[in-house]
Amino acid sequence: MCKLNFIVDNEKCIHCGLCIQDCEAKIIEFNSEKIPHILKENEKHCIKCQHCLAICPNGAISIFNKNPQNSIECSNFPDSNQLLNLIKSRRSIRNYKSENLNQETMEKLKSMLKYPPTGCNDHRLHISIVENIEVMNKIRNRVNNTIKKLFLSKTLNPLTKKFDRFKNSFISGEDLIFRNAPHMIVVSTPIDAPCAPVDPAILLSYFELYAQSLGVGTLWCGYAEICFKLMPEICEILEIPQGYKVGYVMLFGPTDRTYKRSTQPEEYEITTVQADKEISLSTLDKIKRLFWNSLR
Numbered sequence: 001m002c003k004l005n006f007i008v009d010n011e012k013c014i015h016c017g018l019c020i021q022d023c024e025a026k027i028i029e030f031n032s033e034k035i036p037h038i039l040k041e042n043e044k045h046c047i048k049c050q051h052c053l054a055i056c057p058n059g060a061i062s063i064f065n066k067n068p069q070n071s072i073e074c075s076n077f078p079d080s081n082q083l084l085n086l087i088k089s090r091r092s093i094r095n096y097k098s099e100n101l102n103q104e105t106m107e108k109l110k111s112m113l114k115y116p117p118t119g120c121n122d123h124r125l126h127i128s129i130v131e132n133i134e135v136m137n138k139i140r141n142r143v144n145n146t147i148k149k150l151f152l153s154k155t156l157n158p159l160t161k162k163f164d165r166f167k168n169s170f171i172s173g174e175d176l177i178f179r180n181a182p183h184m185i186v187v188s189t190p191i192d193a194p195c196a197p198v199d200p201a202i203l204l205s206y207f208e209l210y211a212q213s214l215g216v217g218t219l220w221c222g223y224a225e226i227c228f229k230l231m232p233e234i235c236e237i238l239e240i241p242q243g244y245k246v247g248y249v250m251l252f253g254p255t256d257r258t259y260k261r262s263t264q265p266e267e268y269e270i271t272t273v274q275a276d277k278e279i280s281l282s283t284l285d286k287i288k289r290l291f292w293n294s295l296r
């Protein structure tokens, strides 16, 4: 038994080598009896993806004490047309019922959160969920009142600059930021996470589609993200750990709002790459590319 607890059931192993082929870190090899194993000195390269456990046709491999029998069978997928219709029909919801989601749906949503991928399989994301509308009301009041006070006292601040166009809405008490949503999920990353700028968005994209498949409304909330980044007390209320930064925010909750039909978004420019051009860039053009690529 090794630190990763990479255990192969010799009775079940058919020596197919799929675990070896599929290992991202290339640390699994056959021993002299053609049983897969991992050398002690290579354990540190494991990214904990569990592909070895997942790909084994006979359920012969366990790792990190995960029994393959506790995995779900990879079958029973939604029809691709249904999935595409869900993608096309997903809408930003800005009208919510003033009530909590039922507990069963909330638990379903929480239970999917560990499945979306992260860069380097870094599972250090922090997720703050506001599960109770009364807690959400406290946060919404705190944020909205802070901005209202800034406007009323004519204090120059990045937030009043950002929301200047909506000054009257804030003063009149409209909940422009949180749209009266009863729930919120905030995903934060360690400041040194290898893919910090994208991991929260990936997680929330999966969350959004799953939520909407359950009839739960969602809204990406850039406004809240801006506020939380500028309001350290809210980060404390959200219990975001030290050394973490706010990644992204999504509002969610029960809604009556249904859309009869999909929208018809503009096409993106899609280039089918041919790679048949000779490229010779001037130094200036190289610097421009490097500069653009270095921007956040």
Ligand SMILES: Cc1cc2nc3c(=O)[nH]c(=O)nc-3n(C[C@H](O)[C@H](O)[C@H](O)COP(=O)(O)O)c2cc1C
Residues within 6 Å of the ligand: 090, 091, 092, 093, 094, 219, 220, 221, 222, 223, 224, 263
């Ligand atoms: C990253 C991101 C941030 C957003 N932030 C807000 C926001 O703060 N407030 C808001 O009302 N809508 C926000 N939206 C929703 C967009 O306005 C919306 O996605 C867009 O208008 C298209 O509408 P649809 O989502 O229904 O297709 C955001 C969307 C994304 C993807």
